[in-house]
Amino acid sequence: MSRIHVTTTINGDETEYLCEPQDTLLDVLRDELDLTGSKEGCASGDCGACSVMLDGRLVCSCLVLGAEAEGRAVETIEGMASGEELHPLQQAFIDKAALQCGICTPGILVAAKDLLERNPDPTEEEVRYWLAGNLCRCTGYDKIIRAVLDTAADMRGAA
Amino acid sequence: MRFEAPTSPEDAASLLAATDNARVLAGGTDLLVRLRAGQVEPEMIVDIKRIAGIDAITSEDGGWRIGAGVSCAAMGEHDALGADYPGVVEGAELIGSTQVQGRCTMIGNLCNAGPAADSVPAMVAAGAIAHVVGPKGTREAPVFEIPVSPGKTSLAKGEFIASVYLPPRGARGGDAYLRFIPRTEMDIAAVGCAVNLSLADDGTVEKASVVLGAVGPKVIEAAEAAAALIGTTCDDTALAACAEAATAAATPIDDKRGTVEFRKDVTGVLARRAARIAYTRAKGETS
Numbered sequence: 001m002s003r004i005h006v007t008t009t010i011n012g013d014e015t016e017y018l019c020e021p022q023d024t025l026l027d028v029l030r031d032e033l034d035l036t037g038s039k040e041g042c043a044s045g046d047c048g049a050c051s052v053m054l055d056g057r058l059v060c061s062c063l064v065l066g067a068e069a070e071g072r073a074v075e076t077i078e079g080m081a082s083g084e085e086l087h088p089l090q091q092a093f094i095d096k097a098a099l100q101c102g103i104c105t106p107g108i109l110v111a112a113k114d115l116l117e118r119n120p121d122p123t124e125e126e127v128r129y130w131l132a133g134n135l136c137r138c139t140g141y142d143k144i145i146r147a148v149l150d151t152a153a154d155m156r157g158a159a
Numbered sequence: 160m161r162f163e164a165p166t167s168p169e170d171a172a173s174l175l176a177a178t179d180n181a182r183v184l185a186g187g188t189d190l191l192v193r194l195r196a197g198q199v200e201p202e203m204i205v206d207i208k209r210i211a212g213i214d215a216i217t218s219e220d221g222g223w224r225i226g227a228g229v230s231c232a233a234m235g236e237h238d239a240l241g242a243d244y245p246g247v248v249e250g251a252e253l254i255g256s257t258q259v260q261g262r263c264t265m266i267g268n269l270c271n272a273g274p275a276a277d278s279v280p281a282m283v284a285a286g287a288i289a290h291v292v293g294p295k296g297t298r299e300a301p302v303f304e305i306p307v308s309p310g311k312t313s314l315a316k317g318e319f320i321a322s323v324y325l326p327p328r329g330a331r332g333g334d335a336y337l338r339f340i341p342r343t344e345m346d347i348a349a350v351g352c353a354v355n356l357s358l359a360d361d362g363t364v365e366k367a368s369v370v371l372g373a374v375g376p377k378v379i380e381a382a383e384a385a386a387a388l389i390g391t392t393c394d395d396t397a398l399a400a401c402a403e404a405a406t407a408a409a410t411p412i413d414d415k416r417g418t419v420e421f422r423k424d425v426t427g428v429l430a431r432r433a434a435r436i437a438y439t440r441a442k443g444e445t446s
Contacts (some may be wrong), residue, residue: 004162021162021204022194044192048258056234057261064262065184067162070444127398132344133256149325 008069009146013077019066021129026050029076032106037077037106048134051107052076052103058114060133080113080123089113089151098147100138112148120156124149164206168292168321171207176294176317178203183319186262188255189271205319213321216240221327224290225265227320231278232260244325245440246353246433248279252276252301253338256345266320272306275373279306280353282335283378284368285325293318306377321396331358333440335433337424338372339418347414348373351428352405355390356436362442364388369401369430374409374422381408384430393438398431405430 010033015155017032026043028035029052041047043062046143050061053075064135081089089109092098099105108131113129122130127148128141130145165171175181182201184190185208189390193199197207207213207227215229216237223240231251234240236308241248255278265278267291279302294317302323305312314320334355353373359365369384384404391397413419415422 021160023197024191043195045255048256051258054261057230058215058258058263060258062195063187063259065162065187065191065204065206067164068184068187068208070164129344130257131259148276 004067006067006070007131008071008141009073011075017066019147021065021067023066023070024062024064024139025052025054025064025074026061028069029074034065035076035078035112039103039106040102043086046130046133047107048111049102049104051109051134053110053114058111075110077110080109087113088155089116089148090152092147093144096143096147096150098139098143103141104134104136104138108136108144116152116155120147120159122152160201161203162206163190163203163348164209166209166211168207168210168213169208171205171319172292172294172317174203174205177318179375181205183270185267186230188259188263188266207319207321218285219324222268223242223325224322225325226322227264229264230261231263231265232257232336234265235260241374242283243328243332244281244334244338245280246355246413246437247287247325249286250281250351250353252338253336253348266323267304269302269323270312270320272308272310272312274309274347274376274378275351276306276378277336277348277351277372279336279378280351280370280372281334281355282323282325283336283380284353284355284370286355286368287322288326289319289320290322290324291318292321297321299324303378303380306374329357331360331441331443332356333437333442334439335436337429337436338435339417347416350374350409350411350422350425350429352426352433354388354430354433356393356434356441358438358441363390363392364438367434369405369434371405371409371426371430374411374426379410381405381430384408388434393434398425398434401434402427402431 039049041049045063179204184206213226336353338348338351351413357366367385367388369381371379387400409426
């Protein structure tokens with residue numbers, strides 16, 4: 001069986017790759033395209049470390065086949081900063097120490113960015129529910145939640 | 160393994176019929192987990208999301224048609240659907256995390272035939288009809304008849320569900336779905352209960368449906384619990400009778416999520432609460 005040829009858009013750039021039918025989008029991102037910011041935690045959609053945007057929807061890339069991305073638009077953590085300038089969420093996570101080992105951080109940043117684009121003024125409860133699918137075994141979540149809420153307030157102030 | 164993404168329902172049915180051990184891919188939130196775990200080893204995966212219109216929620220003859228490619232998140236964002244069937248939508252929205260919501264589908268939830276499927280009781284209570292496409296053509300089947308036992312459906316080889324139809328809501332109708340889980344989020348129901356009501360002009364219940372999830376090998380229609388609400392205004396006496404009948408109708412197993420006794424008791428509690436919410440919604444009041 002020949003490999004599947006896929007043409008898709010990743011972080012705004014048209015991208016082509018070959019994949020096996022059973023390869024997940026996460027496999028393709030990490031192993032074919034060297035976009036290793038998305039992490040494999042559970043490979044079963046529970047931990048959110050592989051979170052990416054697919055046609056404007058937050059998804060676990062471990063639950064998407066690489067072949068499904070044909071003609072779609074994928075956004076990963078690698079597309080979050082503008083050149084050298086970090087996204088306000090990325091800067092806030094550093095400034096407020098909202099990470100320890102960092103494995104869950106790319107997925108949380110992608111998920112939090114989607115939340116703030118949909119809802120610039122979320123409550124703490126809304127942030128916690130939105131991020132319920134992003135597991136972190138280091139921080140205890142409080143610094144993450146505060147970093148997201150503080151960033152939301154800063155971005156509202158700047159707008 | 161082959162991957163196919165047909166663009167017509169007929170092509171999808173042909174592929175499914177012509178292949179032993181083919182699997183339908185919609186949201187993939189169950190299939191990909193099983194693939195990775197080696198629980199299924201299909202010869203072919205048929206991605207149905209390229210079929211024209213399959214990702215649409217459309218108004219049809221006063222009711223709603225929901226395609227097999229519609230994510231539960233998309234259902235939650237559809238205000239008019241949520242206004243007509245808040246119970247169906249809240250069941251669908253209880254499945255998984257934000258990430259899973261972006262992919263998982265109500266029809267996938269139905270076709271996995273899991274006893275605790277959160278989106279199924281409210282669909283059954285609503286009288287939803289599945290539009291089944293197969294190699295010999297199409298047929299309509301009540302959603303209640305799709306699951307048969309844990310993991311098994313009544314779909315024949317080559318058949319798949321392309322959409323589900325929710326009938327017209329009517330002027331004085333309302334529904335609700337509640338579940339009990341040991342945590343506050345991202346868990347599997349120990350008990351689920353949906354109630355769907357239509358009221359007469361005088362505010363009494365004219366038609367009722369009470370449907371239980373996770374307390375039997377498949378979804379249960381609790382006819383006596385529904386009958387207890389007919390002709391009433393969902394007063395405390397009627398709700399108590401409904402709860403007692405729902406408890407009696409539940410046939411749960413003992414497992415790590417709850418004992419038989421606990422789950423039967425919770426079934427009654429949820430039936431009472433869901434009936435009250437559905438009645439409030441049917442009267443056009445906020446709940």
